[in-house]
Amino acid sequence: MNTNPLLLQFIPEARDLLDQAGRSLLALEREPGGPALNELFRAVHTLKGTSGLFDILPLTRVVHAAEDLLDAVQAGRLALAAETADVLLDALDQVGAWINGLDEAGELPGTAETAADSWVVRLRAPLSVRDGQEQSRERPAGEAARAAVPDWVAALPHAEQHACAAAADCPLFAIAYMPDANCFFRGEDPLALIRQVPGLRLSRIEPRSAWPDLETIDPFICALRLYAIAAADEAELVHLFRYVPDQVRIIALPAEWPNPAQPGTADPDSLKLVLEGQRRLLRASGPADLLPGRLEAAAQALQGTIHAIERDDLADALAAASDAARTTGAPDALLAFIDRLSADPPAEARTGVAEKGGDHVPVAAAAGATTAGAATLRVEQSKIDALMNLIGELVVAKNALAWLARQAESGTLGPRELAREIKDRQSLVNRIAEDMQGAVMAVRMLPVEHVFQRFPRLVRDISRRLGKQVELVIEGGETEADKNVIEALADPLIHIVRNSLDHGLEPPELRAEAGKPASGTIRLQAAQDNDNVVIRVIDDGRGIDPAAIRRKAVANGLIDAAQAESLPDEEAVKLVFAPGFSTAETVSDLSGRGVGMDVVRSAVEKAGGRVNLTSRKGQGTTVELILPLTMVVTRIMTVAFGERLFGVPMSMVVETVRMPRAARHQFRDRETFVLRDSVVPLVRLAHLLDLPPEPVADDGEEAILVVNVNGERLGLVVGAFRDGMEVIVKPMDGILAGLRGFAGTTLLGDGRVLLILDLRELVG
């Protein structure tokens, strides 16, 4: 009996899956091609995946073989013959028996290993063509082939080969690791893996093939191969690479590696490099006063070189050359010496690393390059200075409080003076807090240019792909908005511009027919409008056909035919923002990322903004995004309703009026009132929130908050008006997240939670 809780869970699940697989297999025989095949595959597949969690490899291998067989059937590469079904059923029985054994003994019987071998052979027999492949893949990576030295090792400079072999107390292994191109998506970290190699003597990283152009490079693909030489225990290496055995070759290096180098022969490649370096140094142009220094440097380097290659016999010649160079002030003598050295290289000149395909990158350097930057904000110096000044003022104000506390303690100030003093300090701190808020806001302000700058390239690439001529005009990029707003803007804007390119602008021929210039224009405009930043995307394309929109909306069940009929054109085109609406008949790979304009709308609304769309058929479309300048602080107006308080964003409030009840009119089923000669519909907060009707004020007047919702004026009947205030609105969280009608919450000074109404949701 075993006590592993996970295994206890696995056993009944495995039995269920085996049952299901057996039933499906029988159903499949009765009705080939039915849904049973999918169920069968899924059951076996799940069993394989789950069994891999436990140390029951024979069972996993059998189920894996069964899965491969079914995979071939599912893909149509193999017909499920009756004999094959027999083998499958028998194999499932065997697995069932093993599961029973697991339940009783907690392990597979000792015979399972060999039995699994024969089951795998039987299950794979119908797939004989693929068999060879599979077998080679299944060979454990651990069996490091006792083969010759791999090419990449042989190509290493001799000095490095010797450095690796020096004082090795363990056998040496050459590791070649070709990470799968998609390895990053599986959380594999080839670099980290290579660095963890025990007894690491050397590592190399090189590109698998020549690097593509920067523009076409895919940073998510691993295009490297990694090499390492390690003096380690083979089992440790196999363990380290246990998740990527198919991508790694571990080869034991022969004991006699590397070939002992001839005395007096340094690595010819490094010699060549050193000499070439001196040549460049000596030939380099530059101010004449630097030349003596360079001559000295080269002379010293050459001295070291001849010593390293054990050609001290050349010392005199070098000294002569150096002296000649010093006295003439010209490098010619040294250059001649270098030529002599290169023409007379040490024996055993061989080709080396330099001729190999890829560039070697030391591991450490590559690691440095991968360090990702944290989110940073570039801020003008003057904005930081302003903040510093305010902090200074705050420190002074803080000290004044300590003084006040002492006064209160000693009782030198009467309560009245004390209160006055406190009020004074409070107003000072208040002023500083307000200024600081403004200063921090300023820090967070970025020009819209930040988002706009990516569009020229985007528009160019897409228009070329679509075969359209487009001119992009950017206006007002210097308009500033809060960083959060700017970030919220990016995605919707890309989507809108793609839409314009893809669906809005016509191909040149069609434009010519319509009497328009062949090249279309997309304007990207930004401007500040009071507390909002307004972004417009204007194209001069074909516009949106309201009739087509109506048809589509009716077809998609968004509205019924009668509603469609009564909808004015300018309203009809706004249906593109309705969830689930997409005007393009076929989804192109450009704008069709599975998202429509409804996503644009919801993204913008989430940022506290709104979207507007106007379109004239044949003349173009304008999409307008209206976003708050900042998302951090909101001005709200509080209104009371009986005991309850609610907040309404000040941006929606037009004015407050008090009206006698008699001034309202019943207009069919809607209440209205007349405000300066215009009729304004009335909505009751009690009705919207399903609260008991508000008590009528004694004077018979009602408090009406005139608000602007989606461009329409509306009177909201509330209990009473209260203060306006600036608050930080927190979005609805947790179980409240799904609540409609509220924009968020904020904490009041007395600790109460104030609900901020979302009138667009409540009224709309």
Place this chain on the structure above:
Amino acid sequence: MKPVLLVDDSATMLTSMAGVLTHAGVAVETAANAEQALAKLASSPPLRLMITDYHMPGMNGVELIKAVRKLPAYRFLPILVLTTVSEDSKRTEARAAGATGWLVKPVPSDKILAVLQQVAPA
């Protein structure tokens, strides 16, 4: 802390992965199929990551990913799909549907945590 949603029809697989994550101090939600997962998404707080199996009764993992990507709130949620070594085409399919990446079953515990840090750092 935002939870990780695990979707798998195998309770064993769920327990195994949830165990690893919970042990590492990661909050976990589980769903036994795509429908349950969607219900969870509609009602649960923001998620850190979703890991879904490919083969499930009813909607499969890729269909689930497509459905999730249609929800505006989850357009940028990292989603990993569980596949096996041999399922290259499934991975491509999942990526096309909007998966962030995939995990190969069985997922060793250090790897699941490493991937979590990688695609959805806390």
